[in-house]
Amino acid sequence: MAYRPPLLTTTHTALARPAPNTTDDYERWYTEASPNNRMLLSLRSGIPSEIAWAFDRLCRLCNNEQFLFRSIPGLTNTLFEWPEWYIAQNAADSFKLSSLFAMPSSEERKRRHGLEALCIMRNAAAVNDANAEELVNHRKAIHLILSALHNVQPDSDENVEFLLYVTDLFQYIAPTYTLPPASAPQTISPLLPLLDLIRRTPNRSLIVSSLTCLYLLFSNPANSSRLTANSPALSASLLYLPLLSDRVLVDVCINYLYAHLSHPSMAKAFLHHPDMPSTLNLLVTQMLSEQIEDTVSIDIGGPTHTAPAQAVLIKDHELSKEELDGLIALPEPQRCYEWMKLMFVAKPDGELTQVDFWNLYKDVFVPYQDQYHLLVASDVIKNVNVVFPQAQAMVLPGPPQKFVVRGVDRRKDDRSNERFKCLWNRSECNSPPSSSASELYEHILEHISSVEEHGQNCSWATCPREPLPKLNLRAHVLTHLPSVQPPSKHPTQSDTITLPSPQHVYPVSNPTTRPVPPLKTTLSVKKPVADPPSSSLTALLCIRILFRISFTSVEAAPRVDADHFGFPGLIEEDEGMEAPEDSGLSDSEQEGQRRGRRAFSRIRRLLEGVQIRDETLMGWITEMIQSQSQSQSRYRASGLTRAGSCLLLWLVTFYNERPVCIKICYNVSEVVRGTFYNTFWKVAN
Ligand SMILES: [Zn+2]
Ligand SMILES: [Zn+2]
CATH class of the missing domain: 1.20.190 (Delta-Endotoxin; domain 1)
Structure with a gap:
């Protein structure tokens, strides 16, 4: 409806006011x-x-x-x-x-x-x-x-x-708000109508709102006496708890559950609730569904040693076929002199072991020793002085002693232009490498000029190209020229070389002889990346409450009197999951705890998947998982069923004439356990 402005306005006041x-x-x-x-x-x-x-x-x-x-x-x-x-x-x-x-x-x-x-x-x-x-x-x-x-x-x-x-x-x-006592007239209490509302309405908003009212009411300790174990609010929160995708509703349900379980008698009574095991399961599932995890890789191998990758451009000279052919037929010691001139250069700080020297000579000439005389090792070493007067064969004091030739080094070949080497005549062309691609092309054209006019096959290395006319051959060989830039690396190839140890020398002339580096071992683990939302934490509190009341008596020391020194391990169990004797609990409470522990043993696998960043809270989870394995093995031991299982031994010593119980856990075999039992039973008696 449109606004009708007030009838009485004066120009005066309208002017005095700030702009509306x-x-x-x-x-x-x-x-x-x-x-x-x-x-x-x-x-x-x-x-x-x-x-x-x-x-x-x-x-x-x-x-x-x-x-x-x-x-x-x-x-x-x-x-x-x-x-x-x-x-x-x-x-x-x-x-x-x-x-x-x-x-x-x-x-x-x-x-x-x-x-x-x-x-x-x-x-x-x-x-x-x-x-x-x-x-x-x-x-x-x-x-x-x-x-x-x-x-x-x-x-x-x-x-x-x-x-x-x-x-x-x-x-x-x-x-x-403090609820009036149960004896007061109920017309002044909101509790019954609220519970009635929860029971009757199918309206989600109304359920959320009234359940919120109830959990707020019961969060006040003064009202907890009005809680009942069969409250419709409890049934409603258990009923709607599985709707995990409805965060708001589930949040309210968990909050109510927490307010309800916070009262110890309600928590004990809840252990008898038929839905207790499935509720525990749902609470853990709820935590899991809200868990935000990230996969992290952890390197558990030793440190890796790397060196920047470099190409080997300078290499020791090896005899070419022509050089070898020229040497073989020469008479010794002339052959040895010529061989040394080709293979070595004078270098004042150079050094080679005498063994290396001899091996190099031997590897070249031994294949021809039937036709041509071979020098003995000592002669070869002596000849070094003839060719290189400043070189000297000497013994370096050890240990270990080293026999070396000082003053010479291997002749080096510059391999930087290797990629501009001509491979014409199926790689047989023996002209030295060109200094650039254009120089190489000029050289290849010389080969092609000798080709007949009607053409021939391309003779470059292993090129399979069919016969081409001379003119086309000139164009074709361009495809064999290396690019001006050095070849690019494969994208996955790293810039570093992994070495087996920090002492390892790099580069080596033959990379295939480099030992394999130690294996890299990485573990992929899931880690929580954020703190869980409040509903998960409340769910954890609910689980914790149930855990505490289910497991309290297990840790409670048994009563010690003249007849019993507290050997819980001697009670024969059918179920394998029973509270120790003398825990001071009523039968109903013991039954509740038994149910609770059974329920916890069923959700153990689920619990193992829960990850929380906070250490204290994660400690709660770990405690729940561990105490179950402890109680399981403990009861297994008490049933005397499995050899080598965990033995709980109540060692009784007398101190000031009053028995003091010391709990000791031994992992021993059946036989040893029997001996222990006999020994200590006698001591105790
Ligand atoms: Zn050539
Ligand atoms: Zn070709």
Whole structure:
């Protein structure tokens, strides 16, 4: 409905005011802080169209964070009028026939205003804490909530909406609200209608809201005496817990469960609940579903040693075929002299072992020793001085002694131009490598010029090209020229070479002789990357509570008296999972613990998948997993069933005439265990 400006305005005041904010919902006349605020006056006017206009404005304004109830004195009080009427009508069953017959329009309107008024309160409280405080402290608030809970039934859409607003408002009061004792008249307690609501409504929002009210109520220790083991709220939270994808609903269920289990007697009673094992399972599943993990690789191998990769451009000279042919037939010692001149150069700080020297000679000439005389090793070494007068054969003192020839070194070949080597005549061309690609091309053209006019095969290395005319052959050989840049590496090839040890020399002339480096071992493990959300933590608290009450008596020391020195291992077990004797618990409690431990042993695998970044919380998980393996092996031992299993030995010593129990755990074989038992039983007696 359009706003009608006030009739009385003077040019005077209009000029004196700052420029009005005309943004929607921020106009001065809506938020004017005075008892004669136009909306308040409209509400109180009793004129239906005015009231409707005011509610329309307020419904929009209540979502504005600047909207404050206390800035319009009297507004809160006035707003309560319509919901109160709504409740009174419900109490009198006046709406009963509304689903069948149309209501009078005036009632229909008032009913709508009742819903609107609550909606305004609820929204205003949600966007601004000051509004929530104002409502909570209002004298009519708790009465309105209680009478609504008791008189409005969730049997129509309007009533469900009404109850939703009421329960939402009650959430601001619930944390500090103390429930009246069970003996007091229940009309002044919100507990029964809330439980009834949970049991009856299928509406998700209403379930979430009323369950929230309940867990807030029971988070207050003063109210825990009103908890019951078969509460409909517990059944509801167990019923909706499996809806893991509905985070909001599951969150509320877990919160209620935690409030319920926080009371020790409720937790003990819950161990007997038929849904207890599946609930434990769900709580762990919930934690797993909210787990944020990342896979990390951990290197557990030793350190790796690398060296920057480099190409071997300088190499020791090897005899070419021509050089060898020229040498073989020469008479000794002339042959040895010529061989040395080809293979070695004088180098004052150079050094070669005499063995290397002899081996090099021997490897070349031994194949021809049948036809041509071979020198003995000592002669070869002596000849070094003839060819290289400044070189000297000497013995380096050890240990170990080294026999070397100093002053010579291997002749080196520069291999940097190797890629410009001509491979014509099927790699037989013996001209030295060219210095560049263009020089090589000039050289190849010389080969081609001798080719006959009608053409021939390409003679480059192993080129399979079919015969080509001379002209085309010139173009074809261009494909064999190396690129000006050195060949690029494969993208996966690293810039470093992995060496077997830091002492290893790199580069070596023959890379295939380099030993294989030690194996690199990496482990891939999953690690939590973020802290779990609060619902996971609450789930963990619930699991922890159940764990503590299921396992308490296992750690409790057995009572020691004249007859019993506390050998729990001597009780024969059928189940293999029973509390030790004398734990001071009633049969029902022992049965509950047995159920609890059985349930925990079933979720052990699931628990092992839980990862939490916080060490303390992770410690809880580890404790749960470990205590089960301990209790299992302990009970196995007590059943005397398995050789070598864990023996729990209660060694009794007498100290000041009073028995002191020392618990010792031994991992011993059946035989040894029997001996131990006999020995200590005798000692103890
Ligand atoms: Zn050539
Ligand atoms: Zn070719």
